[in-house]
Amino acid sequence: MKKLEYPFDVNYIMKNKRKIKKELLLKPGLLEKNIAILGGSTTSEIKNMLELFLLNYGIKPTFYESEYNKFYEDAMFGNEELDNFKPDIIYIHTSNRNIIQYPIMYDDEKMVEEKLNFEYEKFKKMWDKLFSKFNVSIIQNNFEYPYYRLLGNKDAVDIHGKTNFITRLNQKFYDYANQTKNFFINDINYVSSCYGLDKWSNQFYWHMYKYAMEVPAIPYLSFNLANIIKSIYGKNKKAFVLDLDNTLWGGIVGDDGVENLKIGPEVPSGQVYTEFQNYLKEHKSLGVILNINSKNEYENAIAGLNHPAGTLKPEDFIIIKANWNPKNLNIKDIAEELNLGADSFVFVDDNPAERQICKDYVEGLSTPEIDVPENYIKIIDHNGYFEVTNFSNEDLKKSEMYKDNAKRSQMMATFDNYDDYLLSLKMKAEITTFKPIYLERISQLSNKSNQFNLTTKRYSLADIESVNQDDTYIKLYGKLEDIFGDNGVITVVIGNIKNEDELHIDLWIMSCRVLKRNMEFAMMDELVKKAKERNIKTIYGYYYPTLKNKMVNNFYDLQGFEEISCDEQGNKTYKLDISKGYTNKNNVIEVEE
Amino acid sequence: MKREEVFERLNKVFRDIFDDESIVVTEETTSNDIEDWDSLEHINLVVAVEQEFGMKFNMNEVTTMKNVGEMVDIILDRIEGK
Numbered sequence: 158m159k160k161l162e163y164p165f166d167v168n169y170i171m172k173n174k175r176k177i178k179k180e181l182l183l184k185p186g187l188l189e190k191n192i193a194i195l196g197g198s199t200t201s202e203i204k205n206m207l208e209l210f211l212l213n214y215g216i217k218p219t220f221y222e223s224e225y226n227k228f229y230e231d232a233m234f235g236n237e238e239l240d241n242f243k244p245d246i247i248y249i250h251t252s253n254r255n256i257i258q259y260p261i262m263y264d265d266e267k268m269v270e271e272k273l274n275f276e277y278e279k280f281k282k283m284w285d286k287l288f289s290k291f292n293v294s295i296i297q298n299n300f301e302y303p304y305y306r307l308l309g310n311k312d313a314v315d316i317h318g319k320t321n322f323i324t325r326l327n328q329k330f331y332d333y334a335n336q337t338k339n340f341f342i343n344d345i346n347y348v349s350s351c352y353g354l355d356k357w358s359n360q361f362y363w364h365m366y367k368y369a370m371e372v373p374a375i376p377y378l379s380f381n382l383a384n385i386i387k388s389i390y391g392k393n394k395k396a397f398v399l400d401l402d403n404t405l406w407g408g409i410v411g412d413d414g415v416e417n418l419k420i421g422p423e424v425p426s427g428q429v430y431t432e433f434q435n436y437l438k439e440h441k442s443l444g445v446i447l448n449i450n451s452k453n454e455y456e457n458a459i460a461g462l463n464h465p466a467g468t469l470k471p472e473d474f475i476i477i478k479a480n481w482n483p484k485n486l487n488i489k490d491i492a493e494e495l496n497l498g499a500d501s502f503v504f505v506d507d508n509p510a511e512r513q514i515c516k517d518y519v520e521g522l523s524t525p526e527i528d529v530p531e532n533y534i535k536i537i538d539h540n541g542y543f544e545v546t547n548f549s550n551e552d553l554k555k556s557e558m559y560k561d562n563a564k565r566s567q568m569m570a571t572f573d574n575y576d577d578y579l580l581s582l583k584m585k586a587e588i589t590t591f592k593p594i595y596l597e598r599i600s601q602l603s604n605k606s607n608q609f610n611l612t613t614k615r616y617s618l619a620d621i622e623s624v625n626q627d628d629t630y631i632k633l634y635g636k637l638e639d640i641f642g643d644n645g646v647i648t649v650v651i652g653n654i655k656n657e658d659e660l661h662i663d664l665w666i667m668s669c670r671v672l673k674r675n676m677e678f679a680m681m682d683e684l685v686k687k688a689k690e691r692n693i694k695t696i697y698g699y700y701y702p703t704l705k706n707k708m709v710n711n712f713y714d715l716q717g718f719e720e721i722s723c724d725e726q727g728n729k730t731y732k733l734d735i736s737k738g739y740t741n742k743n744n745v746i747e748v749e750e
Numbered sequence: 751m752k753r754e755e756v757f758e759r760l761n762k763v764f765r766d767i768f769d770d771e772s773i774v775v776t777e778e779t780t781s782n783d784i785e786d787w788d789s790l791e792h793i794n795l796v797v798a799v800e801q802e803f804g805m806k807f808n809m810n811e812v813t814t815m816k817n818v819g820e821m822v823d824i825i826l827d828r829i830e831g832k
Contacts, residue, residue: 168798168801171794171797171798172763172766172767172794172798172801173766173769175768175769176766176769179769199790201790202790202793202794361808361809362793364809365793365809365812365813366793368793372793372794372797373797373801
């Protein structure tokens, strides 16, 4: 919903939250999550706004809210309601109002240090306790700067200054976050500075209602928080689709000619486009892939991208659509060629009419409302499309992988027989039980895979860790490499052993990067082998249809399973008897365990 | 601005906030008359009214306002004082 994307109209959202909520609840396929809010100040409206932004991301939250300022008690001593609530995420909403012992001028260095440790330990004990009890993701606010500075500018420098104290305390929080998986900082220090600290800290709202920020600032806080949560559940965007003329450079390459485009350091309007190109290019290191969608002659588009002052070059893009087709059709083609849902695209175009058409015709597409070039970065950035929570090394290589795929497609065209093509790739797979170094990637994959996903069961990192330690699961990951490159971990199967000789497949996912490579058969062979080692006689498979996973509708049929039930929603159960033998299906991939 | 006009605009704000098209506010309306009007919703109402009329209530006013009529008094006073 456009209304809930940055820049949003706070008045409208706050006034119409009931109406907006009703509308958002109509969306199909919402992911239900329990979120516990432990507050050090009033949290009611924070919860309401968070609900809207999460619904907009396809997540339907149920909330637990601590009593006013009982965050510490709830965390340390627990309570029955919270225990029974079974949170998926715990959010600790604290502010500088919850700092008890600030330094005073009479304190010596040691005393200030003690106070710092006292404040830090209070939080650390709480986090440790919550992790040991619930083992779920924790999101913790850092602290906003104080609203007055007793020492003036020295408040930032001197150990007695509140500003200095808060800066040091925040750093300790970050150190903890860097050492702790599933622990995330909600950076209200940054959000409050973007908003304006004086306005944010409007003391009217503290003294009247015990809100730690002014009420109209709450949507910004909740939006920032919702971005972390949607990222944890794999709902980040994955790719840019970019227009060219007046988006990546000033002017129209076909009319003005390459030499007259505005880009480069000579003029202000050229600088602004250079900076924008740099910003986009930085995203490649996050695993975000870049594509072009422009109404242009292809030769002109390439000539523009080869402008000597441009930082983005043709080879930075995976797919370049420069033609005269409607842009919404180009986007659908790009989605198909990349095997990604169009809802994982951010379409950047300076023309509001093009944005509107694409938005109307491509379900789930994001089309940031960029206005003038000097605001492009801010508007895209503040939308939090690519919020980083779990970053894996796979992300660094993603653009290369998509490139390799393009090369494979070219090679495929030279073979008449598909098996010959597969053999020519000289594929090698590693298929084995989970290893600690891959747990993060496995969790990420379980949250990102929508199409080749039989049950669409999502696993947080904490969930994967507990599966990994549980002996009643057979859990396999698969890596695949070929002559063009290493695809990394691209498939996961989790089966649960029940009634001694039954294996129930809870999860079977595969990245669409490796479709039609027979990797799923190599996995099946390995799964059966592992199952036999555990004296399994029957394997049960499940298919739960969603809007996105039609491609695996008859997956278990292809694997030789027998369908034993199918309900009205199309949920299917399959079984395969392996006690009387099993013939391996893969003959194109060399597998090592 | 006339008193009736303030009421008219105020009525719209109330209907939006409580998502109830049947609400009609009068001089005597208080939080007892509208089901969802609790202390938490009161905060949002005050913010929405401030935004509608481009003014701010001070702390003293928010704590002493007894009914919608008094709210309108303050709004009129503030707008005319501009």
